[in-house]
Amino acid sequence: MSVDSSATRRGAASLSSGLWWGLLGVASFSLTVPFTRVAVGGLSPLLIGSGRAVGAAVLAGAALVLTRQRPPTGGQWVRLAVVAGGIVAGFPLLTSYALTTVPAAHGAVVIALLPVATAVVAVLRERERLPRSFWVMAVIGALAALGFASLQGGGFGRLDPADLLLFGAVVAAAIGYAEGGLLARELGSWQTVSWALVLAAPLMIALAAASVVRQPPDATPVEWAAFAYLAAVSMFLGFFAWYRGLAIGPMAQVSQVQLVQPVLTIAWAALLLGEELTWPTVLGGIAVIVCAGIAVRIRLDRTAGSGKPRS
Numbered sequence: 001m002s003v004d005s006s007a008t009r010r011g012a013a014s015l016s017s018g019l020w021w022g023l024l025g026v027a028s029f030s031l032t033v034p035f036t037r038v039a040v041g042g043l044s045p046l047l048i049g050s051g052r053a054v055g056a057a058v059l060a061g062a063a064l065v066l067t068r069q070r071p072p073t074g075g076q077w078v079r080l081a082v083v084a085g086g087i088v089a090g091f092p093l094l095t096s097y098a099l100t101t102v103p104a105a106h107g108a109v110v111i112a113l114l115p116v117a118t119a120v121v122a123v124l125r126e127r128e129r130l131p132r133s134f135w136v137m138a139v140i141g142a143l144a145a146l147g148f149a150s151l152q153g154g155g156f157g158r159l160d161p162a163d164l165l166l167f168g169a170v171v172a173a174a175i176g177y178a179e180g181g182l183l184a185r186e187l188g189s190w191q192t193v194s195w196a197l198v199l200a201a202p203l204m205i206a207l208a209a210a211s212v213v214r215q216p217p218d219a220t221p222v223e224w225a226a227f228a229y230l231a232a233v234s235m236f237l238g239f240f241a242w243y244r245g246l247a248i249g250p251m252a253q254v255s256q257v258q259l260v261q262p263v264l265t266i267a268w269a270a271l272l273l274g275e276e277l278t279w280p281t282v283l284g285g286i287a288v289i290v291c292a293g294i295a296v297r298i299r300l301d302r303t304a305g306s307g308k309p310r311s
Contacts, residue, residue: 019245020245021244025238025244028234029238029261030265032265033108033268034265039223040096043219044211046096046215048096050204051204052231052235056236059237061197064191076183076187077199083183086173086177086179087193088235090176091172092235094169102163105277109148109288110145115259116141119138122181133298134298141287145284176196180196190243262285
C-alpha cells in the first residue's frame, strides 16, 4: 500500500466522521423551532428564552469545572459578552416570542438565512474582500426571505411583527456565531459556548425569576419535555456534536451541513406538529436555501484559495 493511498483513506475517513458529527449537531438544532413552538403553549416566551439558558449554564459550568478549564482573559470576556448576547439571549428570546404567533415551518424559512448571514458578518468582521457574486446571492436570499414573510403576512410589503422578531433573531445569532467562531480559535469550541452561557447566567436567572413571578408556568408534561430539550440539547449538547464535526473537518465541507437544517425543521413541523406544507412554504424554503448555499460556497472557495483560516 502506498503512502499516498493510505493518507487518502485517512482523509476520507476523517471527512466522513466530521460530516456525521456535524449532521448530528444540525439534527439536534433542527428540533429547536418545533419544540419552541410546543413549549410556548404552556410557558411564557420569556421563561423559555431565559430558562433554557439557565439550564444549559448549569451543565456548562459543571463541564468547565470538571475539565479544569482556564478562565478567559479580560479582552476575551468582552467578546464572550457579544457571543452571549447573540446566541444565549438574543436568538432564544426573539424566536420564543415570534413562535407564539407563527408556525414552526414559517419560522424555519426565515431562519434559513442564518448560514449566509453568519458568512456576511464574518466577512465584515475579518474585512475580507469577496467577489460581487457573493453579495448578489446574499441580497437575493434576503429578498426571497422578505418576500416569503410579507406574502405570508397578508400581502407584499407587509411584515408581521413576528417576522421582524425572526429577522432580529437571525442577525443576533449571526453575530454570535461569527464572533464565537473567531473566539473558538483561542478558547476552544465548546469552551466558548460554555463560558458564554456562564457569563449570561446572572441575567438569565433574573429574567427567568421575573417571568415565573409575573406569569407562573402552567405547562403539560409534553411542554416541559420540549423545554428540557431546548435547555439540554439545543443550548448545550448539540454544540458538542456540531463543534466536534467542525474540529475534525475539513470545516469548509462540514459547515455546509447546516444548510439542511431548515429542511429538517420543516419536516419536523409537519411530522410532530401536523403543520400543513403549503407551496409558498416549500418554494420559499427552497429559494432561501439555494441562495444561502451558493453564497456560502462562494465564500468558502474564495477563502480556501487565499489560504486564510476559516471561521
